[in-house]
Amino acid sequence: MKEMKFYGTALPGTEIEPYPGKLIVIEGTDGVGRSTHVALLRTWLESAGHAVLDTGMTRSVLAGRGIKNARTGHTLGRLTLQLYYATDFADRLENQILPALRAGFVVLTDRYIYSAIARGFVRGADPEWIRRIYGIALVPDAVFYLRMHSAEALARRVLASGRGFDYWESGMDLGLANDYYDSFIAYQKLLLKEFDRMTGEYGFHVLDASRPLKRTASALRRSIVPLIQEAAHVTEIVKPTNVSPITRLAPVSTPAGQPQPTEEESREEKSA
């Protein structure tokens, strides 16, 4: 059981009490494969007997649809977008994440507050302002940052997935360049820089996402094992006598080779 710790002002009306679950964040820029990894982790954790909730940006009951509609029209001002995301986050935090953690779930979240902070920052919002708003956020048990070394490599990933560049992922609202490709590169460069800066501040576990998917996936699993072992009811499944899903699914070495983008990867981000 871990005490609830918030970055700033805790949510009003929230009982601060130890919780048995684990909040695990998968962060990273657009096209890095976050949702694929969340899906893989979910399967792995569930087969090991953990109840899992997965969530991600714009998936709230309250504001998800409104944000998607507004994004389609490209009519959102910068502040408005920023606050709409915060609304979406708060709704998921209060109605999905906290109840699941209290019930002992492993909560996997595709992005957390850090993407919102980075996006706001590159759009000229006062960083202190955004941080204070997100002071309502629970400090996660672990944040895994899937890092790509360059914006060009991200662009190749996006293209390999066959989904092409999207208006917001390319930061077209910023007017950094005239076409989607140039704008994507310029925008993602800014984001990568901001993520690197946040790494120390928020204690990200950095994972090299430029490696083949399988290797990144097994590195992620290896990092998560000690976290979930803390949960008392889990210990039995990692006993050597057991048919351990962890060793089965986390081979030490994986044959090298470029993995084909999975269906999840192709769908990834369309909704983020």
Add this chain to the structure above:
Amino acid sequence: MISYGYHRYPGRLFVVEGTDGSGKSTQLTLLYQWLKSEGYSVFFSEWNSSLLVKDTTRRAKKRRLFTPTTFSLLHATDFADRTERDIIPPLKAGAIVLADRYIYTAFARDVARGCDRAWVRDLYKFAVKPTAAFYFRAPLDVATERIASARPQLKFYEAGMDMGWSDDEEDSFKIFQGKILDEYDSMRSEFGLTLIDATQPIHTQQRQMREIVGRYLRENLKQKAVPSK
């Protein structure tokens, strides 16, 4: 850094605040008529008026999806859209903007619902500082009486029913309005709100309001302003 608080725009921003039933909207309409007839370009901006956010708010109210935090954040989203779209551009163009409810409404309501005072103030840090903010103060019984006679049914969030203070709508409304009134009173000195006694006759209140607004008006505002939206 996007923070409009200290920008100096050529236009003027006047806002009215107060509890439900304080008569502030009536006063703002009268002010609008006067400014128009004097030849100024005047824009109206109402609370909860962003088209982008409207559907979400309506749905959330209907399905009772709000917590104090999401209620606060979604209203801030609405207000941000209003600021970016309806408030900043006319102020830059040198027009007069009249706002029916402003950030103080959020400060009063959200804190009454249990949100942290400092957090809510930070949330609205991007707002433009008004030229003058009028606080129409009516005692609790006067305001609740006006609302009770004007509206057949109180709405769920309006009555603060989400807070579980009372099962009775009218009781809950009174408790909620009482807390809001306390918040307004404590904001008077914090933000330099101009107090108008809302129990006075309508024309007396309007005379006081025009006298104060008049101090901030200049002839050049009439020429500078753009003729229409």
